[in-house]
Amino acid sequence: MLSWPCAALPEAELSGRTTIRIGGRAEWLLEPAHPDEFVAGWHAARERGYEPRVLGGGANLLLGDGTLPGVVITTERMGRVFRPRPDDELGAADEYAPLLPALTPLERGADTRLVAWAGCSLPGLVRITRELGWSGFEGLAGVPGHLGGGVAMNAGGRWGELWDVVESVRVLTRAGELQQLERAQCAPRYRDGNLGGAVVLGAVLRFRADERAAVKERVQGYLREKSAAQPVTEHSCGCIFKNPDKNLSAGRGAGQLIEAAGAKGLRRGDALVSEKHGNFIVNRGRASARDVLDLIEDVRARVADRFGLRLENEIKVWDASAS
Numbered sequence: 001m002l003s004w005p006c007a008a009l010p011e012a013e014l015s016g017r018t019t020i021r022i023g024g025r026a027e028w029l030l031e032p033a034h035p036d037e038f039v040a041g042w043h044a045a046r047e048r049g050y051e052p053r054v055l056g057g058g059a060n061l062l063l064g065d066g067t068l069p070g071v072v073i074t075t076e077r078m079g080r081v082f083r084p085r086p087d088d089e090l091g092a093a094d095e096y097a098p099l100l101p102a103l104t105p106l107e108r109g110a111d112t113r114l115v116a117w118a119g120c121s122l123p124g125l126v127r128i129t130r131e132l133g134w135s136g137f138e139g140l141a142g143v144p145g146h147l148g149g150g151v152a153m154n155a156g157g158r159w160g161e162l163w164d165v166v167e168s169v170r171v172l173t174r175a176g177e178l179q180q181l182e183r184a185q186c187a188p189r190y191r192d193g194n195l196g197g198a199v200v201l202g203a204v205l206r207f208r209a210d211e212r213a214a215v216k217e218r219v220q221g222y223l224r225e226k227s228a229a230q231p232v233t234e235h236s237c238g239c240i241f242k243n244p245d246k247n248l249s250a251g252r253g254a255g256q257l258i259e260a261a262g263a264k265g266l267r268r269g270d271a272l273v274s275e276k277h278g279n280f281i282v283n284r285g286r287a288s289a290r291d292v293l294d295l296i297e298d299v300r301a302r303v304a305d306r307f308g309l310r311l312e313n314e315i316k317v318w319d320a321s322a323s
């Protein structure tokens with residue numbers, strides 16, 4: 001049996017680690033509890049010839065039904081949030097050190113920044129900043145997942161994106177190098193942090209001081225709108241497709257194109273195109289990855305036939321059969 005520099009599970013079930021509740025197993029699942037452990041686990045995997053995959057909250061992922069060969073590293077146990085040290089003490093090397101004082105949630109101060117490890121939950125960060133009366137993260141209300149996945153995907157919507165609050169990110173590049181990237185060095189795009197495949201280990205986030213009541217009201221308003229428009233209480237992996245270029249779609253989003261193409265309500269097995277929002281596929285019980293992948297192609301074909309547009313996946317697919 002292989003040994004690893006962090007907690008590790010062989011043949012680990014993955015479906016419960018995704019919001020759509022689909023997926024087989026990982027040959028190895030590593031569960032580092034600290035960014036340094038993550039880096040050690042990543043290097044150990046590479047030394048053994050594996051190209052590790054990174055799993056955040058599994059909220060934008062469709063995992064294949066079989067066993068994924070190799071190593072998956074989850075950020076699940078890397079959920080800490082800190083206050084940064086004052087600027088003059090903020091050395092890149094120890095910025096994410098566990099010695100930093102843990103956050104006191106209700107404390108307010110002039111420095112409206114947080115240091116968050118990759119596994120912090122996005123809803124948790126919405127809650128913390130709402131309680132602090134800090135603005136900038138309201139647009140992430142109702143978006144599941146972890147900070148690292150959110151930075152990698154540039155999660156967000158019409159009320160704001162994650163990169164709006166990123167001051168810097170700590171990454172592990174594909175070449176295995178640790179880097180601290182300032183916001184100005186990065187060029188995030190629509191639903192893409194554009195980090196060249198680097199792993200996000202943590203980030204410094206900068207918010208704006210505001211009134212707690214005002215932040216709370218915006219969060220509640222966005223949550224209400226989101227739950228009225230999207231199947232938020234069902235098992236899904238968020239929006240399946242990216243919105244196409246508005247010039248090509250006459251301003252319509254993917255969900256509107258899918259609805260107009262008559263694809264709402266299409267199903268394969270227990271996978272169903274949501275009646276509430278056409279860009280969501282929900283798992284009504286025992287849907288398999290195959291069901292969802294086939295349904296995605298059905299929807300794509302309908303939209304292409306009707307509008308001559310090819311919808312591009314927003315979700316990431318880890319298909320064991322394709323690995």
Ligand SMILES: Cc1cc2nc3c(=O)[nH]c(=O)nc-3n(C[C@H](O)[C@H](O)[C@H](O)COP(=O)(O)OP(=O)(O)OC[C@H]3O[C@@H](n4cnc5c(N)ncnc54)[C@H](O)[C@@H]3O)c2cc1C
Binds near residue numbers: 054201
């Ligand atoms: C009900 C529902 C509503 C949603 N609403 C929205 C929305 O409004 N806006 C929106 O943008 N998204 C939305 N999503 C999708 C999802 O919440 C976001 O994409 C989120 O950022 C995914 O983060 P995650 O940690 O779950 O990433 P995962 O799904 O675990 O991973 C997604 C991708 O990011 C990579 N990744 C994960 N962690 C890291 C890391 N630390 N470093 C580098 N790469 C990493 C993975 O390898 C994978 O390629 C929704 C999803 C659901 C289920």
